[in-house]
Amino acid sequence: MDDLLELMISGSVESKINTEFGFADLLSIGKDKSVTFSLLLYLGVLTRGPKGNLRIPNEVIKTEVCVVLSWPTSYQPRQCKVMHACFI
Numbered sequence: 001m002d003d004l005l006e007l008m009i010s011g012s013v014e015s016k017i018n019t020e021f022g023f024a025d026l027l028s029i030g031k032d033k034s035v036t037f038s039l040l041l042y043l044g045v046l047t048r049g050p051k052g053n054l055r056i057p058n059e060v061i062k063t064e065v066c067v068v069l070s071w072p073t074s075y076q077p078r079q080c081k082v083m084h085a086c087f088i
Helices: 002-010 033-043 059-069 076-087
Strands: none
Touching: 002 033, 002 059
């Protein structure tokens, strides 16, 4: 989740993209940045910018990412960062 938060705040991120991954790799979503971003790129949640960096393609997807990031957690400072990233 912190990787997505970084993406929301900065607008784009660099990450290694895995061209293939199996079920065992999917268990590390949210823990392994390259697996997480690889799956999101494959699903169309992310796209590549002009310089090859990963970014959220449009406002509809950005809104959906904000919804996921704002789910309740026990880590309140992260939620404050999410609100700032989503509504600025």
